[in-house]
């Protein structure tokens with residue numbers, strides 16, 4: 212089974228830009244036929260591209276000229292899953308495991324292609340074999356889109372979906388209680404959200420449920436103890452509220468205008484962002500979802516702050532829509548997820564995609580609580596990754612994308628260069644640095660067309676069940692047994708070298724809905740985690756550095772390699788690493804993900820770098836002190852050597868110095884927080900330290 216290959220970029224000069232084509236243009240020659248390839252090559256019959264077709268209407272292509280013409284084009288590569296007997300060398304024999312690959316251009320680069328252009332239907336697509344020139348129907352095709360075209364492809368699809376399903380796309384999914392709160396639009400193209408009229412049947416339910424419980428603007432008489440996912444944060448606030456309307460939120464803000472308020476969501480953060488001794492507010496009752504279609508046919512969703520992502524995905528899925536980005540799990544509430552720049556791989560963070568936020572905060576001049584609609588400028592960039600420091604987020608708006616499918620194929624490589632060589636072909640991939648084997652396991656992922664064949668659907672179901680049993684449950688149980696019960700370092704090493712590498716099924720593409728393939732049931736075991744982000748330019752060096760540090764911490768080596776020793780000398784941390792010799796045997800694969808540049812003020816992927824790579828270090832061991840020693844060292848050293856940043860929602864052992872150096876726009880963020888919260892009501896000790904507000908000059912109100 213051949214491993215995916217990367218197509219070489221054209222050496223030819225770019226074609227002249229046509230005036231009425233808006234996409235960025237390049238030329239790529241057709242892939243020359245490779246008759247020696249064991250697999251057939253297929254040509255994908257792609258959908259018409261309206262703007263490109265229109266722009267080229269005067270070319271010989273459309274006027275019936277027989278000669279292929281050189282036209283400006285955007286390259287897209289496809290991998291197709293075809294029918295046929297399983298290759299002999301395949302580990303898992305299966306009729307779908309033949310994969311071939313080719314590239315073609317966005318507009319259809321030749322006359323022949325243009326004539327063969329065909330329509331895609333979800334399900335069976337019509338493809339043409341370039342070898343036999345015979346039309347064949349195959350169950351589906353995996354589309355590999357270079358990452359810069361990813362968003363474009365989704366958006367194009369979004370318009371298609373809206374056109375196909377106009378009535379569905381405009382229907383609101385559920386309703387929020389109406390509000391009489393004063394609303395102010397800061398600026399931006401969108402009017403403040405008007406709750407749609409409540410359907411009579413629905414209205415009855417809401418009214419009766421509102422009458423059934425006491426007003427939630429009064430705190431609970433016995434505030435519950437708040438414990439986060441990792442059980443490393445535990446506190447009992449003085450007051451705890453679960454408001455149901457925006458008016459109630461404003462009441463709470465009025466009541467605590469001179470105190471401290473912290474909002475909590477699904478409590479899936481490990482950092483001290485959540486901690487509060489005073490008033491805590493949870494918006495778990497704000498779960499409304501409204502969708503609207505704009506003039507260009509894009510669907511936008513406005514989502515209540517307390518809506519869990521999994522619920523949102525389910526509801527959007529009913530309209531064949533989904534979120535533009537997701538993380539590895541979907542348990543978070545939407546306002547909590549954006550608060551810390553939650554991300555997946557091969558895309559921007561969820562925060563980047565936020566279009567509008569409704570915020571309950573304080574009027575800078577009057578000090579009165581008020582509701583603000585923020586939809587543009589630096590205020591929006593701040594609200595996109597807000598750390599809970601701007602006020603109470605009431606709702607968040609996104610532009611949805613049409614539901615998309617992702618093909619996944621697993622593979623192993625020894626070097627990070629090999630892994631990165633496949634990135635163009637599988638832009639959504641994430642990969643794992645395997646401790647004690649020190650190789651890489653990759654889940655190659657790219658856009659795909661759904662499969663409708665019942666056999667394949669059954670196969671997919673089995674894959675999901677197998678993955679759940681083997682990884683989400685089995686592997687975690689094994690790690691837990693090794694590190695918490697047996698506490699055996701040597702067994703942990705053996706397990707990683709001789710068992711883990713063989714758990715993943717390789718050489719076979721699995722296609723599923725985006726939210727099925729891109730997420731895991733990763734929350735079944737309560738782990739503890741730190742995540743470090745390094746810019747692309749430092750990735751290989753950082754991976755080598757981390758490997759050496761983990762080896763020393765494990766006790767496998769006493770001294771790091773010469774190269775890493777020299778790096779440590781540069782920051783005077785060699786002795787500190789030596790003191791960690793044998794302190795912790797890391798037992799969990801280190802997940803590495805790529806996050807595209809964010810348009811925010813302080814999310815981890817903000818700034819000028821094209822993209823960032825995150826390293827997630829997870830432990831299931833208790834106590835966690837030894838892991839923390841290793842994590843502290845990694846955080847300290849990588850921030851100084853590789854400009855690393857730390858995930859705001861995960862273990863965060865650094866302070867203001869790090870934040871100030873890592874985020875050039877931190878001061879702008881702080882200024883905007885003060886604009887909505889002049890007295891620092893929404894700050895806690897952690898955020899005051901990070902933002903530098905606990906100094907005399909930085910103190911709110913000074």
Ligand SMILES: Cc1cc2nc3c(=O)[nH]c(=O)nc-3n(C[C@H](O)[C@H](O)[C@H](O)COP(=O)(O)OP(=O)(O)OC[C@H]3O[C@@H](n4cnc5c(N)ncnc54)[C@H](O)[C@@H]3O)c2cc1C
Nearest residue numbers: 476477478479480538539544546547550553554599604860
């Ligand atoms: C098992 C697991 C898997 C994870 N996977 C990923 C992943 O793949 N990628 C990733 O980037 N992260 C991941 N995380 C981290 C997680 O996504 C973030 O920490 C996220 O912020 C948690 O969201 P939450 O809803 O639990 O919010 P909380 O943890 O409850 O709150 C987070 C912050 O948001 C603030 N906040 C919440 N709601 C509001 C509101 N309405 N108004 C104002 N402020 C508010 C809180 O004050 C707090 O500062 C994972 C965490 C876990 C436990």
